[in-house]
Amino acid sequence: MTRSKQTNLVHGGTKRSQWNEVSEALFLTQGFVYDTAEAAEQRFVKTGPDEYIYARYGNPTVAMFEERMALLEGTEDGFACASGMAAVNGALVSMLRAGDHIVSARALFGSCLYILEEVLTRYGVEVTFVDGEDLDQWRKAVRADTKAVFFESMSNPTLELVDIESVAEIAHAVGAKVVVDNVFSTPVYSKAVEQGADIVVYSTTKHVDGQGRCLGGVILGTREHIRGVVEPYMKHTGGSMSPFNAWVQLKGLETVGLRVRAQTAGALAIAEALEGHPKLSQVVYPGLVSHPQHDLAMRQLGAGGTMVALEVKGGKEAAFRFLNGLEIAVISNNLGDAKSIATHPATTTHQRLKPEQRASLGISDGWIRFSVGIEEPQDLIDDLLQALDAV
Numbered sequence: 001m002t003r004s005k006q007t008n009l010v011h012g013g014t015k016r017s018q019w020n021e022v023s024e025a026l027f028l029t030q031g032f033v034y035d036t037a038e039a040a041e042q043r044f045v046k047t048g049p050d051e052y053i054y055a056r057y058g059n060p061t062v063a064m065f066e067e068r069m070a071l072l073e074g075t076e077d078g079f080a081c082a083s084g085m086a087a088v089n090g091a092l093v094s095m096l097r098a099g100d101h102i103v104s105a106r107a108l109f110g111s112c113l114y115i116l117e118e119v120l121t122r123y124g125v126e127v128t129f130v131d132g133e134d135l136d137q138w139r140k141a142v143r144a145d146t147k148a149v150f151f152e153s154m155s156n157p158t159l160e161l162v163d164i165e166s167v168a169e170i171a172h173a174v175g176a177k178v179v180v181d182n183v184f185s186t187p188v189y190s191k192a193v194e195q196g197a198d199i200v201v202y203s204t205t206k207h208v209d210g211q212g213r214c215l216g217g218v219i220l221g222t223r224e225h226i227r228g229v230v231e232p233y234m235k236h237t238g239g240s241m242s243p244f245n246a247w248v249q250l251k252g253l254e255t256v257g258l259r260v261r262a263q264t265a266g267a268l269a270i271a272e273a274l275e276g277h278p279k280l281s282q283v284v285y286p287g288l289v290s291h292p293q294h295d296l297a298m299r300q301l302g303a304g305g306t307m308v309a310l311e312v313k314g315g316k317e318a319a320f321r322f323l324n325g326l327e328i329a330v331i332s333n334n335l336g337d338a339k340s341i342a343t344h345p346a347t348t349t350h351q352r353l354k355p356e357q358r359a360s361l362g363i364s365d366g367w368i369r370f371s372v373g374i375e376e377p378q379d380l381i382d383d384l385l386q387a388l389d390a391v
């Protein structure tokens, strides 16, 4: 029987212990006992399915999380990581070596940019940056020795989309692997693998946990790649997910579909209510018909997602007055949470960038990133409108 994503989110990957518990068990154990010395020796020679050695290598709760994530994304396998950044670093470093070339979109989360600009180059990987939405730049940048392309399918915090299908065609023509950081698109709406992505990476800290509790990440791809390339790197370098975090996020997966769809409905209602507001120079939301990539968003995701960007007229001072006026939404820097979160990227998440870099990415001093939660949308609209009155 075929099962839909939503059903897999509730049941996928579940393995019951001898007690037949309903809720997935938390195996809070670092290690595993062998019946005999010979069994221990054998386990190290060849670790079979449902056999474990040490939690850095694998753990039953973590394995359930990996399998449920892979079912959701439609990949053969996945490796769960300590954080989204452990996943991005692991996905890239595990497959690249000195002398390789990688092409990356310029609009990246600050820590992703650090890995591309500082880490990979330090070990002799050549990095070329392009404007992610400009296909000509991708075409010109790829070469015969390009091993991978990397991009955030929807950029943080400007909500620009990269056309996965078109970039994958360009990359695959030179034999490069397509690595997608898909956080803003969410695993609920993602069809990245169908569209040509080879490796899909998530910070599961965001929508998957979705309740602000623990960090997590996952690298998804073919079994050969995950077990042959990613796992050896991750298990020996220490970026594996803890069983406790896997358990929290496994339970998060049960409701992620409901939450993300509710958050998306709220985001559209908010974007529609605020568009054209006299205190705002822009309301950016891929679900709005006015968004320059609205058609691509509908084709690629079928929805606008859970994030709305607002540009307050009057720069930093006006943006701060707006943030300080919010009564329901909180000021923080996480996203994808059940609670609505407002962020001023220029002074927080993207503070590390030089002012010229921020300007070239379109991150102005009036820019607000608004992660829509699951509160009643009308309450959020009222909150945003009264905070704008205060500007």
Ligand SMILES: *Cc1c(COP(=O)(O)O)cnc(C)c1O
Pocket (backbone or CB within 6 Å): 083, 084, 085, 086, 088, 109, 111, 112, 152, 156, 181, 183, 184, 203, 204, 205, 206, 215, 216, 217
């Ligand atoms: C948050 C985020 C990350 C990093 O995830 P952590 O879990 O915080 O390590 C990477 N990429 C994107 C697009 C993100 O939003």
